[in-house]
Amino acid sequence: MGNITVEHLNFYYGSKQALSDVSIEIPEQQITALIGPSGCGKSTFLRCLNRMNDTIKGTRIEGRILLDGQDIYASGANVVDLRRRVGMVFQRPNLFPQSVFDNVAFGPRVLGMYRNGDLADAVEASLRGADLWDEVKDKLRQDALSFSLGQQQRLCIARVIAVKPQVILMDEPCSALDPITTLKIEDLMRELAHDYTIVIVTHNMQQAARVSDITAMMMLADAPVDAPVDASVDAPAGHLKTGTIIEVGETKRIFTRPTDQRTEDYVTGRYG
Amino acid sequence: MSKTTPTCWTEFAVEALVRVAGFSAIGFVLLIFLFLLREGVPAFFEIAPGNLFGTRWYPTFDLFGTLPLILGSALITVTAIVIALPLGVATAVFVREVAPGWAREILKPMIEVLAGIPSVVLGFFGMTLIAPLVRQVFGAPTGLTAFTGALILAYMALPTLISVAEDALDAVPRSYRDAALAMGATSWQTIWRVVAPAARSGIVTAVMLGMGRAIGETMAVMMVTGNAARMPVSLDSLFRPVRTMTATIAAEMGEVAAGSTHYHALFGIGIILFVLTFVINLTAASALFQKRRRGGLR
Secondary structure, three states: OOOEEEEEEEEEEOOEEEEEEEEEEEOOOOEEEEEOOOOOOHHHHHHHHOOHHHHOOOEEEEEEEEEOOEEOOOOOOOHHHHHHHEEEEOOOOOOOOOEHHHHHHHHHHHOOOOOOOOHHHHHHHHHHHOOOHHHHOOOOOOEHHHOOHHHHHHHHHHHHHOOOOOEEEEEOOOOOOOHHHHHHHHHHHHHHOOOOEEEEEOOOHHHHHHHOOEEEEEEEEEOOOOOOOOOOOOOOOOOOEEEEEEEEEEHHHHHHOOOOHHHHHHHOOOOO | OOOHHHHHHHHHHHHHHHHHHHHHHHHHHHHHHHHHHHHHHHHHHHOOHHHHOOOOEEHHHOEEOOHHHHHHHHHHHHHHHHHHHHHHHHHHHHHHHHOOHHHHHHHHHHHHHHOOOOHHHHHHHHHHHHHHHHHHHHOOOOOOOHHHHHHHHHHHHHHHHHHHHHHHHHOOOHHHHHHHHHOOOOHHHHHHHHHHHHOHHHHHHHHHHHHHHHHHOOHHHHHHOEOOOOOOOOHHHHHOOEOOHHHHHHHHHHHOOOOOHHHHHHHHHHHHHHHHHHHHHHHHHHHHHHHHHHOOOO
């Protein structure tokens, strides 16, 4: 469970196209890393996978995204249920100004998951899942914002796994953290990959190399000629650089024997 | 040197002017307070404490019990806030979180216009429209009741309450909403469980400012509450006439002999009112301060 197939995805902010013809298979219970230069649409693509872009006015997609064979953008698709199944960890920890317990219990509460008072057990299980239980078990009533950034980010992960998702999206989860804390989160990701499909956006190529099974290289490129281009966009030809995935493969191969010249330039640091 | 002198002089003059203007504002408030003290403090010596905080206000018979007036003000203010709080917060949530852009552009200035309606107009409105309605609906002997006053005051407190509560909602970081939505919370769950609680201290400030506005209001209250200085302690007090501190001062000050005990008693009420308003504003300010310290305004 937690298999994602993206087919010919185009994405628009208003009339501006941000992604064109993105296709990728994201296998279940593996870590897929999205790498690429800033502004190439990695985060935009990630936010398509749980429809968080729906909260931005004027966005639009073409193409299909299948989660276990079900089109998540099909009319009548349940967005609330989708977001429970596809959790998200953001760039900076974004805990609520509430206690540790209330933060982790938030999801189960709003989704009405535990009616029989098993909430405390569920919170404990989630905190154990995020390797945090021993650190916070005596501080469950403490304000979550009083913890260190690294602990806060792991609390965010605990909060996400509390709703028992199938997929966890991570948008540069370590960019606000120091190297030691980053390694901790990476260890945690490896553990989580036994149970969850993980998609991570990262600027840090070592991180992608260390932690992921699959790597997808994204880059701004001229829209392919056969890609359906929005007729309402009257940008001059050649000006239309949009983000797309130029190469996907096993992480080891991407970093050692990339087939695309641009990927090779990027992973060897010759890009730009 | 000769070149720079004129600039220096204008600079100095402007600075001095601004400084005088600034300090004079503080000075005037201080003078008002001193005057209030000078005229009001004798009341606390001339009238026995048992009388001053007694239950009967009949100045003609030297009975200066301020308790019914204090309780009258409290009853009306608290009822007004109980009415205005849910309405105000709901409106703020609607304007900030739900309404589409064009509706917000229309609603915001309209709410601000509400604050500019003179209180005597609202009083008139209350007397001729609300009071008969209250009499009919609640079967009260007269429509001029504490409840009528509370309705009008709630209406007057609303614009302040809405504006401040809306600012508080606006200050809640987008990342909180994202976190809630990304976990499968609906937009209503996000608003009620995350955004509103995060804006709580701002909403408390809004309530306090609304309360400050309500407790000091005179004209509208005087016109619609019936002004009978009775103790509002029975259950039906809300639907009986009541008299507030402000209305007492306004109604009786014109006819009182300067320097008499009655005169000092009215200023004494003024001091009590001043202290109450001061405490309310201080609470509002400390809530605001707490919010800043906790980083709620990020």
